[in-house]
Amino acid sequence: MEIIENLCDITIFGGHGDLAFRKLMPALYHLSNNGYLDEQSRIITAARVPMSNEEHCDLVKSKLQEFLSDTAFDEEKFDRFKKQLHIVTINFMDNESYSGLEALLSTHPDRDRINYFSTAPDFFGMICKSLSDWKLITAQSRVVLEKPIGRDLDSSRVINMEVLKYFNESQIYRIDHYLGKDTVQNIMALRFSNRFFMPLWDANNIDHIQITVAESVGVEGRWGYYDDYGAMRDMVQNHLMQLLCLVAMEPPCSLDADSVRDEKVKVLRSLRPMSASDIEFKTVRAQYAAGSSEGEAVPGYLEGDGVEESTTETFAALRVDIDNWRWKGVPFYLRSGKRMQKRNSEIVIQFKEIPHSIFVNKGKCISQNKLVISLQPKESIQLQLMNKIPGLSEQMRLQQVELELNTPLNMSHKPDAYERLLLDVIRANPTLFMRLDEVEAAWKWADVILDGWSEEIVPMKSYSAGTDGPSAAIQLIARDGRSWHDE
Numbered sequence: 001m002e003i004i005e006n007l008c009d010i011t012i013f014g015g016h017g018d019l020a021f022r023k024l025m026p027a028l029y030h031l032s033n034n035g036y037l038d039e040q041s042r043i044i045t046a047a048r049v050p051m052s053n054e055e056h057c058d059l060v061k062s063k064l065q066e067f068l069s070d071t072a073f074d075e076e077k078f079d080r081f082k083k084q085l086h087i088v089t090i091n092f093m094d095n096e097s098y099s100g101l102e103a104l105l106s107t108h109p110d111r112d113r114i115n116y117f118s119t120a121p122d123f124f125g126m127i128c129k130s131l132s133d134w135k136l137i138t139a140q141s142r143v144v145l146e147k148p149i150g151r152d153l154d155s156s157r158v159i160n161m162e163v164l165k166y167f168n169e170s171q172i173y174r175i176d177h178y179l180g181k182d183t184v185q186n187i188m189a190l191r192f193s194n195r196f197f198m199p200l201w202d203a204n205n206i207d208h209i210q211i212t213v214a215e216s217v218g219v220e221g222r223w224g225y226y227d228d229y230g231a232m233r234d235m236v237q238n239h240l241m242q243l244l245c246l247v248a249m250e251p252p253c254s255l256d257a258d259s260v261r262d263e264k265v266k267v268l269r270s271l272r273p274m275s276a277s278d279i280e281f282k283t284v285r286a287q288y289a290a291g292s293s294e295g296e297a298v299p300g301y302l303e304g305d306g307v308e309e310s311t312t313e314t315f316a317a318l319r320v321d322i323d324n325w326r327w328k329g330v331p332f333y334l335r336s337g338k339r340m341q342k343r344n345s346e347i348v349i350q351f352k353e354i355p356h357s358i359f360v361n362k363g364k365c366i367s368q369n370k371l372v373i374s375l376q377p378k379e380s381i382q383l384q385l386m387n388k389i390p391g392l393s394e395q396m397r398l399q400q401v402e403l404e405l406n407t408p409l410n411m412s413h414k415p416d417a418y419e420r421l422l423l424d425v426i427r428a429n430p431t432l433f434m435r436l437d438e439v440e441a442a443w444k445w446a447d448v449i450l451d452g453w454s455e456e457i458v459p460m461k462s463y464s465a466g467t468d469g470p471s472a473a474i475q476l477i478a479r480d481g482r483s484w485h486d487e
């Protein structure tokens with residue numbers, strides 16, 4: 001078992017929130033059990049409701065039992081893990097309430113301190129100030145910021161500047177959990193470790209690229225948050241943009257954090273800003289109406305309890321252009337939505353047609369080669385090729401075959417994205433986290449579209465829950481003579 005050298009104290013602010021129980025605790029439980037988190041390291045939950053350590057451990061246990069698979073939860077392992085758990089009561093608005101945290105942290109003043117802000121961003125500045133007032137920020141401190149970091153460029157600047165008053169940029173880890181997914185990291189491995197793709201990865205050979213992140217779930221009790229953000233702010237500005245960056249960026253000069261992030265930010269700065277007419281013809285926004293999901297009737301977005309009117313989109317589709325040498329004339333089609341037919345996240349690289357076909361192929365066209373990178377639910381990388389149908393037919397006939405490039409994982413436990421990212425914070429490796437300039441460049445581009453939408457340049461469409469989104473999204477790509485990839 002590998003034991004890492006870092007001893008650290010991890011404080012989770014908002015430690016009794018949904019993310020903490022659903023993702024952070026399970027990730028830390030696995031890291032600890034698999035030897036990636038030294039058993040002397042402490043996991044400190046900062047929560048508002050007073051609770052004894054014992055009550056807290058019982059609560060964490062019940063949540064782990066709920067969110068881990070049956071086989072992953074183990075009483076014996078939990079008994080070891082719970083020794084690392086601590087709780088302090090903090091009311092973010094009350095500076096005095098940090099005394100318990102100070103008492104705990106000061107017993108190990110030299111340890112790396114990881115502060116995970118799993119709270120609404122409005123609290124980030126307040127928490128930083130209290131940490132600073134109590135002298136809890138050291139050179140070994142790091143801070144992890146959960147999204148959303150703002151609703152637009154201006155508000156994201158305010159939040160970032162608040163945090164930057166107390167932490168250096170190198171201490172700030174802005175998380176985008178998509179970057180922690182194994183298949184997402186594989187995009188870099190695929191592109192930059194295979195000569196094969198190098199000469200093909202450009203406008204000379206690629207017709208267009210599609211990025212789809214479809215969810216079958218609705219807003220799942222998060223209406224209060226979601227309605228303030230919508231698909232563009234919740235998914236496109238961050239997760240889809242990060243995927244686009246990894247697909248479109250130039251090879252970094254090394255894998256170090258700044259080399260990778262320098263290349264990503266260049267892509268974001270090369271995104272063609274949308275004019276009013278681009279917004280009208282190249283973007284689609286929509287809201288789901290009642291329909292069905294997995295065979296069950298589900299209400300529409302506006303039919304939930306206490307829901308009134310809303311102009312928040314639950315679906316967004318866009319045609320994006322990148323103005324640089326590599327991608328001249330290659331459209332990127334992006335779409336993301338809730339309550340869609342099925343959960344499906346994928347990146348499709350569609351290559352151009354061959355210049356001239358010598359095959360008759362019974363009147364059928366020769367399919368263009370595609371590289372399909374599936375992120376979820378299945379994880380795979382498939383190259384679609386044409387080859388000959390075996391046999392003695394007079395005319396050579398062709399068929400499409402799929403070459404699977406991802407070797408199936410033979411791991412008893414497949415790490416979740418949060419496990420990878422938390423471990424990177426523990427190891428002080430910021431490569432998979434967003435730098436300030438990336439966040440700002442993504443907002444700058446997205447703001448123009450969001451402003452256009454708020455001016456109603458493009459009408460809100462509707463789609464039935466359980467479908468592939470509004471017909472306008474099909475027209476968006478059909479207008480260019482193309483269609484969405486269908487498995």
Ligand code: BG6
Pocket residue numbers: 177215234
């Ligand atoms: C989060 C969004 O960032 O990503 C959620 O806030 C969304 O609305 C989630 O459901 C999707 O993550 P994943 O890993 O399940 O695709």
